[in-house]
Amino acid sequence: MQIGTVTLAGGAALAPMAGVADRAFRELCRSFGAVYTVGEMVSARGLVQGSPKSEELLVMGPGERPGAVQLFGDDPEVLARAVPVAMKYQPQVIDLNMGCPAPKIAGNRAGAALMKDPELASRIIRAVKEASPVPVTVKFRKGWDENSVNAVDFARMAQESGADAIALHGRTRAQMYAPPADWEIIRQVKEAVSIPVIGNGDVDSPRSAKEMLEATGCDLVMVGRGALGRPWLFGQIAAYLRDGTVLPDPPMEERMEVMLRQVSLMAAYKGEKIAFREARKHCGWYITGIRGAAALRRQAGTVSSLEDVKALAREAVRLSRALLENTENSSGAGRGA
Ligand SMILES: Cc1cc2nc3c(=O)[nH]c(=O)nc-3n(C[C@H](O)[C@H](O)[C@H](O)COP(=O)(O)O)c2cc1C
Known part of the structure; x- marks a missing residue:
């Protein structure tokens, strides 16, 4: 256009x-x-x-x-x-x-x-x-x-x-x-x-x-x-x-990499103090959809350094892996029964 x-x-x-x-x-x-x-x-x-x-x-x-x-x-x-x-x-x-x-x-x-x-x-x-x-x-x-x-x-x-x-x-x-x-x-x-x-x-x-x-x-x-x-x-x-191609959402590891990339860019463009304060809401959006993630959301609401954001990313990946394993175990048990 x-x-x-x-x-x-x-x-x-x-x-x-x-x-x-x-x-x-x-x-x-x-x-x-x-x-x-x-x-x-x-x-x-x-x-x-x-x-x-x-x-x-x-x-x-x-x-x-x-x-x-x-x-x-x-x-x-x-x-x-x-x-x-x-x-x-x-x-x-x-x-x-x-x-x-x-x-x-x-x-x-x-x-x-x-x-x-x-x-x-x-x-x-x-x-x-x-x-x-x-x-x-x-x-x-x-x-x-x-x-x-x-x-x-x-x-x-x-x-x-x-x-x-x-x-x-x-x-x-x-x-x-x-x-x-x-x-x-x-x-x-x-x-x-x-x-x-x-x-x-x-x-x-x-x-x-x-x-x-x-x-x-x-x-x-x-x-x-x-x-x-x-x-x-x-x-x-x-x-x-x-x-008509339907592309899946990226896996959690990749999503968290994108989140880190965004927060790093924010820090580079507006300085760490403003960036991390503003990053909290963005981090909250990146972890939306992870089931049972109330603690994770609280963690997102307090990030104040890149290390904090990295820790959040690790926790999100751990939690989503655990959820996936749970789902696989229970569906495996279902098939065996
Ligand atoms: C946090 C926020 C800030 C916005 N700021 C602007 C703005 O600066 N200028 C503007 O024209 N619209 C602004 N909007 C409106 C959006 O551009 C858009 O019209 C609205 O969110 C509807 O689109 P959506 O349903 O896809 O969100 C803002 C919306 C939100 C949620």
Whole structure:
């Protein structure tokens, strides 16, 4: 698919996730086959005011190209002025956040609140489009709430204002992240516009990726929470979409190696202090699904060094081996009886 002049391969994209989909996770997802990544949302005002914290979020690794940075804000002029700052980091696409439900963002007219003010949203898209040397995309939701579903009109407005593609999360702001996502609205939006549509919401497996593509006709699926602790999901989705190949989940040893790789990258990119604090939730996601792992989860919640993460990995491998042996013994006994 094409976003303006940018060509993307077939497969799935990683959704932007503030505080989670950082450079380390994005690079890992790309190495497993994610075809496109969008950075964590960055305050346009922060960039214009020279905030180093905001700028740090714009750093992209060489492995995550073509990729996008995402800006949020409520002032067309400020957003336009943020574009040259963002361009220092050479993104291939600038994405505009018009879907964030967090009160801190949507309570200040930005994020999903822009869905209640399409005229302001249009001025923002036009201003950024004019300032940007690269394609501009917009990510938004189904609407503010069930009484004000306006994704189709909003999509048309985005297209008329110059957006090169849109990403639609099939939930209202009021719904936050509660299931289910509405894929029918994605189908309606796809039918209403000629620019590419990226579908998002509740894709967490190769099968659901294919189902979304078929049910909505969208050009690309975007995966958020389903990829947490499972970056290999992107390779599984790409293989399934290509020719129906079902790739198994990697064995526990390999999963733990991936976890260690992610945490090591995090430490290299943001320093150990921040990295290990943030790594706790990621470690928790990597060990999800190991039965009877309450103690393991507690252990994941306290890691504060690479040694701790290695110990967690060893324990996860030991526990899953023990479970496997138990299962094999009991099924062996069953066959003998
Ligand atoms: C922790 C978290 C952080 C998120 N941060 C962003 C963000 O910075 N920008 C954005 O457009 N969406 C953000 N989202 C929304 C996701 O991009 C995505 O639209 C949503 O999770 C639905 O997709 P999923 O069902 O595949 O998770 C975030 C979601 C989560 C769970």
